[in-house]
Structures are given as C-alpha cells and as structure tokens.
Amino acid sequence: MREAGWSRELTGTLVAAACAVGVLPMLVSTYTLTVLVIYGMLGLSLGLVWGFGGILCFGQAAFFGLGAYTYAIAAINIGESTVPMLLAVAIPAGFAALLGAMLFYGRLTDVYLGVITLVVTLILHRFMNATAGSDYVIGNARLGGFNGIPGFQTLNVPGHPASYVWGDSLYYFCAACLLLVYLLVSALLRSSFGRIAVGIRENETRAALMGYDVPARKTVMFTAGAAIAGLAGALFANWAEIVTPRLFSLGQSADIIIWCIVGGLGTRIGPVLGAAGLSYLKFLLGQQGLIHNSVVSGAILVLFVLFLPGGIAPVLANAWRSVTQRRPRRRSPRRRGPRSSLASGDA
Amino acid sequence: MPETVLETQGLTMRFGGVLAVAQVDFRLASHELRCLIGPNGAGKSTFFKCITGLLQPTEGQIFMRGRETTRWPAHQVASRGVGTKTQVPSVMDGLSVFENIWLAARRFLPPQAATRKADETITRLALGPIARGSPGRLAHGERQHVELGMVMAGDPWLVLLDEPAAGMTGGDVERLTEIVEEFTRTAAVVVVEHDMQFIRSIARIVTVFHRGAVLLEGHVDAVLADPAVRSVYLGQAA
Numbered sequence: 001m002r003e004a005g006w007s008r009e010l011t012g013t014l015v016a017a018a019c020a021v022g023v024l025p026m027l028v029s030t031y032t033l034t035v036l037v038i039y040g041m042l043g044l045s046l047g048l049v050w051g052f053g054g055i056l057c058f059g060q061a062a063f064f065g066l067g068a069y070t071y072a073i074a075a076i077n078i079g080e081s082t083v084p085m086l087l088a089v090a091i092p093a094g095f096a097a098l099l100g101a102m103l104f105y106g107r108l109t110d111v112y113l114g115v116i117t118l119v120v121t122l123i124l125h126r127f128m129n130a131t132a133g134s135d136y137v138i139g140n141a142r143l144g145g146f147n148g149i150p151g152f153q154t155l156n157v158p159g160h161p162a163s164y165v166w167g168d169s170l171y172y173f174c175a176a177c178l179l180l181v182y183l184l185v186s187a188l189l190r191s192s193f194g195r196i197a198v199g200i201r202e203n204e205t206r207a208a209l210m211g212y213d214v215p216a217r218k219t220v221m222f223t224a225g226a227a228i229a230g231l232a233g234a235l236f237a238n239w240a241e242i243v244t245p246r247l248f249s250l251g252q253s254a255d256i257i258i259w260c261i262v263g264g265l266g267t268r269i270g271p272v273l274g275a276a277g278l279s280y281l282k283f284l285l286g287q288q289g290l291i292h293n294s295v296v297s298g299a300i301l302v303l304f305v306l307f308l309p310g311g312i313a314p315v316l317a318n319a320w321r322s323v324t325q326r327r328p329r330r331r332s333p334r335r336r337g338p339r340s341s342l343a344s345g346d347a
Numbered sequence: 348m349p350e351t352v353l354e355t356q357g358l359t360m361r362f363g364g365v366l367a368v369a370q371v372d373f374r375l376a377s378h379e380l381r382c383l384i385g386p387n388g389a390g391k392s393t394f395f396k397c398i399t400g401l402l403q404p405t406e407g408q409i410f411m412r413g414r415e416t417t418r419w420p421a422h423q424v425a426s427r428g429v430g431t432k433t434q435v436p437s438v439m440d441g442l443s444v445f446e447n448i449w450l451a452a453r454r455f456l457p458p459q460a461a462t463r464k465a466d467e468t469i470t471r472l473a474l475g476p477i478a479r480g481s482p483g484r485l486a487h488g489e490r491q492h493v494e495l496g497m498v499m500a501g502d503p504w505l506v507l508l509d510e511p512a513a514g515m516t517g518g519d520v521e522r523l524t525e526i527v528e529e530f531t532r533t534a535a536v537v538v539v540e541h542d543m544q545f546i547r548s549i550a551r552i553v554t555v556f557h558r559g560a561v562l563l564e565g566h567v568d569a570v571l572a573d574p575a576v577r578s579v580y581l582g583q584a585a
C-alpha cells in the first residue's frame with residue numbers, strides 16, 4: 001500500500017513539474033526563472049534540515065556561498081565543469097559534517113546552534129570580503145575580496161568544455177536538478193532514516209531512549225542539507241557568472257528562513273514555493289522605487305507568523321484535496337508541521 | 348541464585364550542592380519486579396536517569412549483565428535492551444501513536460517486522476481507537492499507555508518505569524498491573540510509584556529512597572510497616 005502511494009506521488013510530482021517547467025517560460029523569462037529554481041532548491045535544503053530535522057540553521061547561506069565559491073575556484077583551475085560541480089557539493093557537505101559533528105556531539109542547545117551557524121556565516125562573509133589583493137589565491141583563482149570572482153568556466157556538457165549549457169538549457173538543467181533533489185528528499189523522508197529524523201525533531205530524549213544515536217543522525221541530516229545548498233550555490237555561480245561575498249550575507253540567510261516559514265515548515269514543496277514566490281516578488285519590487293524590499297519581506301513574515309503560521313503549502317494541499325476528492329475519504333494523517341501546536345488552530 | 352542483571356556501586360549524583368543520589372548500591376535479579384518508593388525529591392528519578400545515561404553520575408559504577416555501562420550515552424544503553432518510561436510522559440506529539448510505537452520497534456527490527464510489532468503492541472495495549480491520532484491531545488493516563496507501548500515494542504530485558512500509574516483511573520491501573528506482570532515474563536522491572544495500593548498489588552521487594560540514599564530494602568509488608576518508612580512518608584504527606 002505504501003508502494004502504491006509512492007508511485008502515485010511520483011507520477012503526480014513528475015506531471016506537475018513538467019507542466020510548471022513547460023508553462024512558466026510563457027509568463028516569465030527563463031533567465032529569471034533559472035534563479036527562482038535555484039532559490040527553490042536552496043529553500044528546500046533548509047526546509048529539509050529545519051522542517052524535518054528540527055535543526056534551525058541560521059547559516060544555510062554559508063553552504064550556498066561555499067558551493068558557489070568552490071565551483072568558481074575549481075572551474076578556474078580545472079576548466080571542465082563536471083569535477084567543479086561535484087566538488088561544489090562535496091566541500092560544503094564535508095564542512096557541514098565537521099561543523100555538525102562539533103555542534104551535535106557537543107550537545108549544544110538550539111539557541112547556541114543558531115548563534116554558531118550565524119557566526120560561521122558572518123566569519124565567511126568577513127573573510128571573503130577581506131581577500132582582495134594578490135595574496136589570496138587558490139591555484140590560478142584570485143579570491144578578489146569584495147569584487148568576488150568573475151570569469152570562470154561555466155557549465156558545459158560533460159567532456160565537452162566548449163559546449164556550454166546556458167540560457168534556456170541552463171534553465172531546464174536547473175529545473176531537472178531541482179526535480180531530482182526533490183525526489184531524493186522525498187525518498188529520504190519516506191525511508192526509515194527520514195521517519196527517525198522526524199522522531200528526533202519531535203522529541204530528542206525519547207529518540208535517544210529508543211536507542212537512536214541522535215548526534216550522528218543530526219549530523220547526517222545537516223550534511224545532506226548542506227550538500228543541496230552547495231549544489232544550489234554552484235548552479236547560482238553558473239547563472240550569475242560571478243561569485244561575490246554577498247552570497248554569505250546575513251540578508252541571504254534571513255531570506256532562506258523567511259521562505260521556509262512563508263512556504264510552510266515541515267512540508268517539502270512549501271520552502272520551494274516560498275523561495276520562488278518571494279524571490280519573484282523581490283524581483284518585481286526591485287523594478288520600482290516606491291517601497292523597499294526588506295520592508296515588504298518583513299511585513300510578509302509578520303503577517304504569516306500571525307495569521308498563517310503553517311505557511312502556504314498546507315492551504316494549497318487542502319484546496320487541492322477538496323478539488324480532487326469530492327467525497328470525504330480518509331487520507332494519511334501524517335504530514336504535520338513541527339509546530340503542530342501553532343498550526344493546529346487552522347482547520 | 349538468579350543472575351544479577353543490574354547493579355550499581357556507590358552511585359552518586361550531585362547537582363551543585365544538592366546530593367540527589369548518595370552512594371547507592373543496588374542489585375536487581377533477572378525477572379525480578381522491584382518497587383522503588385520514597386518521598387518527593389528522594390532521588391528516584393535521578394537514579395533512573397543515571398542508569399539510562401540521560402545523566403552522567405558524579406561517582407560510582409553501573410553494571411548491566413556483567414558489563415560496566417557507567418557513562419554510556421543514553422542511546423547506547425537503550426540499544427542494549429533497556430526500556431524506559433520517564434516520569435513526565437515523553438512521546439512524540441507531532442507523530443501518530445502508531446508511528447511512535449513503530450519507531451521504537453524499528454530500532455531493533457527491519458521495517459516490515461516493525462510494522463507487525465507495532466500493530467501487535469497496539470492490540471495488546473488496546474490502543475486501536477487512538478492509534479492514528481496524535482498523542483498530543485490525549486489525557487495523561489493515555490499518554491502513559493502510549494509510552495508503555497514504546498517500551499514494550501523494543502522488547503527490553505530491563506524495564507524502568509517512573510510513576511506509570513500517575514494520571515490513571517481505576518480501570519487503567521488494573522490494566523497497568525497486568526502490563527507490568529507481563530513485562531516480568533521477559534524482563535527485570537523497576538517501578539517507581541507513589542500509589543501505595545498499586546505498590547501493594549504488584550510488589551514483592553521494595554527499596555525505599557530517602558534523601559538520595561537507600562533507607563531500607565525488604566519485603567513489601569515489612570517495609571510498609573516499618574516505623575522509619577512511615578515517618579518519612581507521613582512527615583512528607585502531611
């Protein structure tokens with residue numbers, strides 16, 4: 001029965017994704033869509049770690065920036081883009097594994113975890129800003145300080161450094177990556193590992209008393225999230241064709257958190273939609289001078305926290321259910337946000 | 348002489364100036380059912396937490412089935428087959444009752460077998476009607492049963508129950524008595540309780556804690572008739 005549910009969900013996801021990927025370019029330019037897809041992936045990375053793993057990381061931007069810089073530096077040194085792409089996933093993941101092990105085996109409380117991830121991001125931001133000048137080089141790549149690193153080899157067909165993947169192709173490639181990551185995350189959450197992770201989110205002490213190694217599992221979850229953020233960073237580098245310290249900025253980290261809350265914490269699609277939607281809104285607002293961006297994101301955040309703490313995704317899911325099934329049928333009672341006490345107010 | 352499955356030697360736990368557990372030597376035989384009583388703040392829960400690895404004792408040693416487990420982390424102790432019900436029911440509110448119990452079973456069984464085990468446990472504890480809902484909205488007594496289900500699903504050989512009867516009504520307590528008896532068929536059981544009627548109905552040997560130390564240990568009738576125990580309890584209950 002579980003298998004039947006999975007294959008139905010798989011079909012549904014593929015159909016919905018194909019429609020969205022095909023239709024959206026008629027409404028928005030693929031150049032803009034590409035970055036929305038990338039942010040969607042970045043939102044998903046924190047959505048996994050925070051919404052399902054219960055780990056509130058204030059520094060998801062650190063892994064995003066690390067992925068982007070890794071790609072840029074590796075691409076300058078290597079040329080062909082395949083290995084740089086892999087490194088851009090591996091290095092943030094490795095960094096997260098070390099940092100996570102320190103944090104989780106050190107049994108830091110949630111507040112300290114938030115503070116430390118925040119501080120790590122700040123340090124990286126400061127450091128990258130300070131790397132102007134010829135002293136800061138890795139191989140052939142100058143880190144470039146505030147100006148960042150431009151002019152690296154962008155994504156190419158594996159083995160063919162001269163056949164670039166850009167423009168519309170880059171959009172479709174990013175969309176395919178997001179779909180793949182989404183399906184992998186879905187599979188992970190259906191697996192025992194995913195269900196145990198949610199159990200840990202709900203009650204760490206109980207999970208430990210059941211015999212689960214909480215620090216090890218949280219470290220793995222944290223690492224998985226960083227790998228996804230790293231991939232998003234590498235794709236971003238390819239889209240922007242430059243990486244700058246702004247990738248590590250506090251604003252970026254805050255945005256990711258807002259995407260998750262607005263989209264719906266504890267759902268998979270919520271953070272993706274939250275990221276894409278809010279980023280598009282930011283893009284539209286950027287084209288006028290009347291209201292400042294951050295005022296709008298702040299207002300949206302406050303409104304959601306007050307009036308829709310479960311985010312958009314549960315609302316959409318309910319609407320979808322009432323459209324597709326007229327007769328009342330019992331569905332799986334799972335899929336509830338970690339803040340069930342907050343979210344339980346709305347029907 | 349039955350095998351000793353749990354032993355502590357000079358177990359001591361200090362919180363700053365508070366001596367919560369003081370030089371406790373404790374022995375439990377396999378399949379034994381032991382009751383632990385004592386007034387509020389006597390150190391019973393702290394004693395449990397030291398054994399399960401939720402707290403690291405200041406001094407002393409713990410042995411389980413001959414192996415020293417002092418300072419083992421909680422998950423390692425649990426993985427050896429120690430099932431714990433904490434004083435304040437510790438359940439996963441965001442998951443269903445079924446998933447709570449499934450997760451406990453999954454630690455020791457592959458997924459399919461864990462599902463069977465969870466179904467079986469739910470039937471045994473008559474949790475069927477609430478299995479699909481969240482334990483978050485249940486009454487205290489029902490939450491206790493959910494937690495007992497999680498302990499049961501792990502098939503432990505050592506069971507530690509901290510105030511399992513709290514919040515239960517008459518019928519529930521009777522069911523609990525049966526559950527505890529059932530545990531003793533496969534495990535050694537230690538029960539902390541304040542409910543004297545419940546203690547009388549299940550206990551054989553009782554250990555009395557007072558100010559972190561063992562005041563007395565003996566057969567239930569003798570212990571409850573003991574003047575020292577009575578004064579400790581009456582002084583408290585007044």
Ligand SMILES: Nc1ncnc2c1ncn2[C@@H]1O[C@H](COP(=O)(O)OP(=O)(O)OP(=O)(O)O)[C@@H](O)[C@H]1O
Binds near residue numbers: 393
């Ligand atoms: N984490 C802690 N920090 C400081 N003191 C503590 C801590 N936990 C327990 N204590 C103290 O240790 C002593 C023993 O507490 P414990 O909870 O073990 O008693 P108990 O016998 O379980 O009592 P009760 O019957 O009320 O549950 C008390 O004085 C308590 O205040």
Ligand SMILES: [Mg+2]
Binds near residue numbers: 393509
């Ligand atoms: Mg207690």
